[in-house]
Amino acid sequence: MENQQSEGNNKDVGSTITxxxxxxxxxxxxxxGKITDVPYRAGTxxxxxxxxxxxxxxxxxxxxxxxxxxxxNGVTIGYQKSLIFDLRSYDENLQQIHLSDIxxxxxxxxxxxxxxxxxVDQIIMFYQLNSKYQLKWILSNPTEQEPDPVVxxxxxxxxxxxxxxxxxxxxxxxxxxxxGQMIFAGVDGTSYNQNADSLIxxxxxxxxxxxxxxxxxxxxxxxxxNQIRAENAKxxxxxxxxxxxxxxxxxxxPGNLTPIPTNLEIGKKNNEQFSHAIGQILGKExxxxxxxxxxxxxxxxxxxxxxxxxxxxxxxxxxxxxxxLGISTMRGLQSENVIAVVKHFPGHGDTATDSHLELxxxxxxxxxxxxxxxxxxxxxxxxxxxxxxxxxxxxxxxDVNNPSSMSEAIITDLLRGQLGYDGVVITDDMTMEAITDHxxxxxxxxxxxxxxxxxxxxxxxxxxxTSAIEALRTAVENGEITEDRIDESVIRxxxxxxxxxxxxxxxxxxxxxxxxxxxxNVLNDYYY
Numbered sequence: 001m002e003n004q005q006s007e008g009n010n011k012d013v014g015s016t017i018t019x020x021x022x023x024x025x026x027x028x029x030x031x032x033g034k035i036t037d038v039p040y041r042a043g044t045x046x047x048x049x050x051x052x053x054x055x056x057x058x059x060x061x062x063x064x065x066x067x068x069x070x071x072x073n074g075v076t077i078g079y080q081k082s083l084i085f086d087l088r089s090y091d092e093n094l095q096q097i098h099l100s101d102i103x104x105x106x107x108x109x110x111x112x113x114x115x116x117x118x119x120v121d122q123i124i125m126f127y128q129l130n131s132k133y134q135l136k137w138i139l140s141n142p143t144e145q146e147p148d149p150v151v152x153x154x155x156x157x158x159x160x161x162x163x164x165x166x167x168x169x170x171x172x173x174x175x176x177x178x179x180g181q182m183i184f185a186g187v188d189g190t191s192y193n194q195n196a197d198s199l200i201x202x203x204x205x206x207x208x209x210x211x212x213x214x215x216x217x218x219x220x221x222x223x224x225x226n227q228i229r230a231e232n233a234k235x236x237x238x239x240x241x242x243x244x245x246x247x248x249x250x251x252x253x254p255g256n257l258t259p260i261p262t263n264l265e266i267g268k269k270n271n272e273q274f275s276h277a278i279g280q281i282l283g284k285e286x287x288x289x290x291x292x293x294x295x296x297x298x299x300x301x302x303x304x305x306x307x308x309x310x311x312x313x314x315x316x317x318x319x320x321x322x323x324x325l326g327i328s329t330m331r332g333l334q335s336e337n338v339i340a341v342v343k344h345f346p347g348h349g350d351t352a353t354d355s356h357l358e359l360x361x362x363x364x365x366x367x368x369x370x371x372x373x374x375x376x377x378x379x380x381x382x383x384x385x386x387x388x389x390x391x392x393x394x395x396x397x398x399d400v401n402n403p404s405s406m407s408e409a410i411i412t413d414l415l416r417g418q419l420g421y422d423g424v425v426i427t428d429d430m431t432m433e434a435i436t437d438h439x440x441x442x443x444x445x446x447x448x449x450x451x452x453x454x455x456x457x458x459x460x461x462x463x464x465x466t467s468a469i470e471a472l473r474t475a476v477e478n479g480e481i482t483e484d485r486i487d488e489s490v491i492r493x494x495x496x497x498x499x500x501x502x503x504x505x506x507x508x509x510x511x512x513x514x515x516x517x518x519x520x521n522v523l524n525d526y527y528y
Contacts, residue, residue, distance in 0.1 A: 019101040022093060027106070030135040030156045035089040037075050043132065043158040047082045064171075065164045078160075085160035094151040099123075102137050102151075114141060122152065132158050166494040169236060170487060177237075178483075178490045179472045180204030182449065184242060184426060186459040190216050192227040195462040200231045203469050206493055207240030207293070209459050211252070218255040218289065218510040225290035229504045237494065238502040240339070242293040245286050247278060248312060250296075253289055255512045258519040261527060263298060267315035267325055274526035275315075275325040279332020279340070281519050286338055288515060290507040292500060293339040295389065297329040299376040300348045310348055319375040326376055327383050334384070339500055342380045344391035344428060345415060346404060347373025359434040365397045366414070378419055386496055387424045388415065390453065392434035402451070403434065406444055411452035424492050426455040431464060442471035449481060454489035 017025075029035060033042040040050060047069070051057075057069035057077075066080040068088075078086030102125065109125035116122070125137045136155040140146065170178075184207035187196045199205045208228060215221055225241060232239050244250050248262030260282070266275055279297070286294045301322050302314035315325045326342070333340040346369055348360070364373070377388065390405045398414070399407040405427045415421050427448055430441050439447075445456045445468035456472075458465045475481040 019097045020105055022097060023101060023105045026154065027129070027135065030133060031129045033133050033156060033158060035075070035087045035154065035156050037073060037089050037091055038087070040077070040084060040087060042084055042087050042156050045084045047077070047079045047084060050077060050084070064167055066160055080160045080162050083161060085158050087156045088153055090153045094154060097151045098148045099139055099142060100148050116141070134158070162491055162495065163498060166491060166498055169494055170490060172236070173490070175473065175476060175483065175486070177204045178486050179469055179476070181206035181237065181490050181493050182455055182472070182486070183207070183465060183469060184209055184240065184455050184457040185465045186211055186461070187214060188462060190214055190220055191224055192231070196228060197231065199462070199465065200228065200235070203466060204235060205465070206237070207242055207455065209242045209457065210291070211459060215252065215254040218512055221254060221289050222507050222509055226506050229290070229506060233504040238497055238504050240293050240497070240502070241291040242295055242341070243286055243291045244295045245282055246296040246298060246313060247282060250313060253285055255510065257285065257512060258516040260519065262312040263315045264302070264312035267321055269526065270321060270325070271526055272324055272328040275328035276332040277522045277526060279329035280336055281522055282329070283333040283336025283338040284518060285515055287336055288510045291338070292502055293341060293387070294333055295341045295343060296333070297326045297340065297342060298344070299326045299342050299380060300344055301372060301376065303372060319372055323376040323379040327380050330380060330385065331383070334386070337500055339386055339496065341387040341389050341426065342377065342385050343389035345377050345388050346391070346393070346395070346410060347377070348391045348393060359392060359394055359403060359438060361394045361396065363397060364395065374419070381419055381421045385421070385423060386499070387426055388421060390425060390427050392428055392432055402447065405435070405453070406447040406451050408451040416452060422492070424454045424496050425452060427453050427457050429457050429459040430468070431458055431460045442467045446471050446475045446480065449485070449489070454492050
């Protein structure tokens with residue numbers, strides 16, 4: 001975001017120049033996201049800078065897409081979350097420009113729309129200037145009496161961070177539906193049942209994780225997921241379907257799939273193309289079975305040889321190696337339109353205990369983490385990580401009271417603040433004994449959301465899922481958590497589902513032989 005006005009390019013386009021010259025000047029500025037009246041740029045300028053320069057706006061109008069602020073100089077600015085996406089100019093010089101002048105200089109528009117209410121009858125001409133910016137000319141609708149109207153105002157526009165579709169969905173959601181989106185729930189058994197039905201229709205959960213107990217065969221898996229998809233089709237928002245399919249020792253999909261080497265073995269090859277190919281194969285696997293999210297890759301650095309939970313799930317004990325190969329795997333998954341989840345922030349590689357069994361403790365300071373554990377995550381965030389999983393680790397040098405999955409210092413201050421991450425944050429499974437031995441899951445879920453988590457994963461026990469949902473609802477109703485805070489997370493979740501174009505469509509049966517052949521081809525090319 002900008003923090004100064006110096007990038008402005010406000011040339012005086014006074015009335016002495018021709019309409020053609022004026023249009024050319026407007027086009028030059030608009031192609032950079034600017035208008036003639038002010039030095040701000042759509043898509044990069046923070047509203048705080050505008051208010052510092054121009055004072056508080058005269059009026060604010062709420063729309064489906066965002067807020068539009070009008071200032072004393074006549075400029076109107078559209079913004080979301082303080083980021084400007086629309087700059088509108090009503091400069092009187094625009095009235096020198098006629099409809100015919102615009103078409104003479106720019107030709108026919110990419111799109112034309114019309115707007116009419118009790119006060120105006122307007123034509124809006126859209127010109128796409130480049131991949132980022134669009135220029136809109138707004139004029140009175142031509143009539144027999146006035147076939148060549150003058151410009152009323154212009155708009156320089158870039159796609160806002162939050163789409164109109166997402167904002168409309170959010171507006172139409174109940175509190176229960178919003179809280180449901182923040183839950184990633186495990187299901188029971190190997191076929192659709194009453195508990196699964198309740199998760200979908202009563203609690204509106206946003207994601208389903210499958211565990212070993214849910215698998216018996218490829219056919220059964222697809223049938224189970226297809227039944228859930230069919231039931232969820234009655235809801236307006238598609239589901240995340242997640243699974244742990246890291247390769248190596250963590251490979252949960254059924255059906256005699258050809259084993260994929262451990263990350264440690266892949267790390268010894270130290271070949272980014274190999275890692276990318278493995279990511280693609282993992283993406284093909286999980287997508288074939290009906291999943292759209294994989295809880296991989298592991299970005300933990302295996303810095304403690306006594307670590308009982310990471311070991312060969314890590315690419316190695318070197319930050320650069322883990323960063324390069326882990327991110328290549330992440331990109332491979334993403335290339336198959338599968339959501340990758342990097343884990344386990346802020347780093348699980350230097351623990352001496354397994355968080356499935358007890359709460360690990362890491363006595364490192366923040367500067368020490370910055371020198372090693374945080375480096376792969378920092379790079380992954382820079383390279384487009386969509387989801388970060390938070391580990392259950394106590395780091396007393398940073399937060400003496402709360403494990404990382406419940407720590408505002410870790411999630412909000414470090415991950416979001418210091419590392420600048422604004423994607424989806426999901427907890428590791430809250431039914432792990434690192435949490436259940438020390439906390440009530442309902443209280444832990446509330447504390448985790450207050451700390452900054454977007455999604456609470458509860459991979460086992462229907463009643464633990466429902467109690468967490470009820471606790472979150474109560475926390476909003478009694479003012480402990482604001483609905484605006486819930487909305488922040490739901491927006492991130494909806495944006496991610498929109499980005500990957502998730503849907504409730506049925507999945508075809510898995511061709512295990514075809515997948516195995518693809519795995520074999522990759523191993524032949526890079527491993528043997």
